[in-house]
Amino acid sequence: MKKSLLISLVLVLAASFSIYAGGQSATTEVEQNNNVEVLHWWTSGGEAAALNVLKEDLETKGIEWTDSPVAGGGGTEAMTVLRSRATAGNPPVAVQMLGFDILDWAELGFLADLNEVAEAEGWDAVVPDALKKFSKYNGVWIAAPVNVHSTNWVWANKKICDELGIATPITSWDAYIEALDKVQASGRIALAHGGQAWQDATIFDGVVIAAGGPDFYKKSMIDLDPAALGSDTMLKAFEMMAQLSSYLDPNFSGRDWNLASAMVIEGQAAFQMMGDWAKGEFLNAGQVPGEDFVAFRTPGTQGTVTFNADQFVMFKVDESLKAAQNTLASAILSPSFQVAFNTVKGSVPARTDVSDSEFTIIGKNGMKELAEANAKGTLFGSMAHGHGAPASVKNAVYDVVTAHLNGQYDSATAVAELVKAVAAAQ
């Protein structure tokens, strides 16, 4: 009697397991070969709406979209989830990814070969070289770039500038400091900023170029040359950062970037140094470019574009999903989707042969400057956004920049620490 109780208990447990096992998702089965699962972190607002454009486009092509969103700025949580999924052997069909992370995954052999689609649609000709560096590995296309954001922008409240007689666009660092002084003297916050490591680093991107020009940026942030990292020019860059820190309000630590944008929108602050995704915040608040707000390159960085590009990386999946995966990749790079998505998101298309007619004046300028920088060789990956160096180095730079901005290092110490940290991270 008691033994049978034990046995029946075991059977009940086994049965409950098998009930659930039967209902397991079909990502590894052959049946659903037109269902693509996409892992990303665009979970709200304009970005989710833009992604929905892709979803609906795919539906017209008979492909079903299974959404796997994991929020967390810049994709930190999503990347953790991806590691589990890849280790467990059931990676999603496509994953949103930035910069060097893509190459790291390619090196491990997880990514699919998209050359078939790429050649058929002539991607090599229309995607800028600096971008292709991250979309291709050993000559094989592994990702479909969605957009190009650039990071060295200043966003300004036009009304405040007009009131204080500040002429925009500001093109020299000294003029910028003068303008910041004027705003501060008027009782407002000069520079709106969110004290999170990536935001600190975004400013740093522009300041490094302003301190030493595009070649210095390349040598220090991309080639990671220790001499450049420890040079007097780098010291100048840190001193410029220290200068900027005197224009921040005391509550800047930990603030989200869109709340800093709100400070500019509402007139509490005059300037914000942020990438071009900020445009969406201004437009959503009903502001008119040129009247309520203007955007110009970080003073001293004109002619140089530091970029980051969201790409959908394609993972090696079961044969039955290959066709759907290729269709997804093709849809992402189609001119119509590139226009539809980027007008919503505030970024610039990843292909250079798309018409700019539907973009705002800021978008049009962005596209023009991207093409110019690409031609001139001053289009560089943004260090702050994982396109300058791999994640370990990027985070090492974050550590130093954020400690310096928060007053924990003086500029000379920061330079020394930078050299040490970058070396240790490689």
Add this chain to the structure above:
Amino acid sequence: MTIKETLKPNKAFEIAIVVLMILFAVFFLIPLYLMIVNAFKPLSEIRGGNMLALPIKASFDHWKTAWATAQIGVQATGLRPYFFNSIKMVIPSVLISTVMGSFSGFVLAKWRFKGDELLFGLILFGCFIPFQIVLIPTAKVLGILNLAGSTTGLILVHSVYGLGFTTLFFRNAYKTIPSEMVQAAQIDGSDFMGIFTRIILPLSAPVFVVSIIWQTTNIWNDFLFGASFGDATSQPMTVALNNLVSSSTGVKEYNVHFAGALLAAIPTLTIYFVSGRYFVRGLTSGSVKG
């Protein structure tokens, strides 16, 4: 006689205690108050006003949005589908880990054999392991078992990592049952399952409550395993809530965030409010005393 009856404190002392308890109550209630009050306010009031102020224009809309229409990813599904994913995951996990814990706790409490103390120590130490450490190897195992991305996989993971605690609770509780009772039953001819069902189980209600409450709370609130081992069909509500609250762009609809957060907390809050006194009773009867 209670401590109070023995001490017979005077009225002033008693009033002082009540005042102190009220002050502490305010401290404990502030975050909950903030969430509730601001879940009813329109965004204009949140931005403009004092966070502690009561809403001028209260509305349930944000709650409805959070439940059914908020954007969690590309789709605007609200928290509802994930809520049910969580329930499907939590109930079996709690049952399995509790049942296994009760058996294991019984054996460790009443059976003497070589290494029983060591075994208990080893199982207990398992309580302390941070989940990030086991994330990748667990993913590998789930992959091998073909359970990755499924609710079953999540149930397996949560059951396994709950065993340390449930075993601890039951072992400590069963230690207080006099060994003579067990021995007498054995001499009378009962076997293992007989003793368990006839002597142990009837005395186990309080410790079952403790174990169920602890496990339900921990598993319901887990984010890491749910995000890493769930896929679109099995992701629990914590993942959806994180998606709602941690989005990096767009207007932050704090009222929807708070409404969503409170909806997510309702099951565990209900359990604590309703069964709180059984919880205390369970602890009082010796389960976690030491």
Add this chain to the structure above:
Amino acid sequence: MRVKTKRRLRKDDLVARSVLLPTVLLTMIFVYGFIAFTIYISFTNSKILPTFGWVGLQNYIKLFKLNHWHTALKNMAIFATLYIGISTILGLLLAIMIDLNKFSERVFRPVYLYPMAISFIVTGTAWKWFLDPGIGIEQIMHAWGFASFHFDWIKNSDFAIYTIVIAAVWQVSGYIMVIFLAGLRAIPHETIESAVVDGASVFTLYRKIIIPQLSASFLSVFVILGHMAIKSYDLVVALTSGGPGRATELPSTFMYSYTFTRNQMGVGAASAVFMLIVFGIIIIPYLKHQIKEDIS
């Protein structure tokens, strides 16, 4: 008769062991097997995912050269000491008060206990608001007329760690209170009566008689608080994300960031192993003591 009993007992031994077996097996694989795996990884060149190139102690050397790691360790010492100390004292105080005022229990117990039911993903935003000088308690105090009130700890590199302590203590004190409450109620009343009859004052009574009787509860409390201190991850991420800068980094967030965000899994594993060793050194003697005490 005796032979029959012996046979029955031995069969029960077998049943008992096989009942225990699944738990032991699962623990061996999922806890100790994986700990062994992590230890192995800490000696490899793993970056994004585990790879098996042996690098010896390199990760450990790298780890201890990092300022970041030293900050995390220092924060852990501060946080764990304050968290365990304050939660224990507050939990004990609340238990004593409720024990003295039984009618209040039904009202106050759920109020003190509920924070344990909620994760910090839920309450993180509320706490962040409340502690923010711009919109939180500092601003409220100013509005109420206390213009010189200052509370910007969460934005201050030196003080931010203490805000984490505040939120953590808030979450767990009610649970600790319940454990002590159970312990208080188990004290035999003769012990108390005889002490009062002997003329003990209230404070002496509590200090010399009642609190020592709670030693078993203290051990449980210590174990629970210790484990939560090690695991606190959600709390830090929700409140400060490790900031300002890296000022509130704890080993748990450090380990996560190096393993998953910074693609330096080898270093992350080394930090995890170190933490396990430190934690083992502290907790194993207590566990041994507790188990031995139970046997006697």
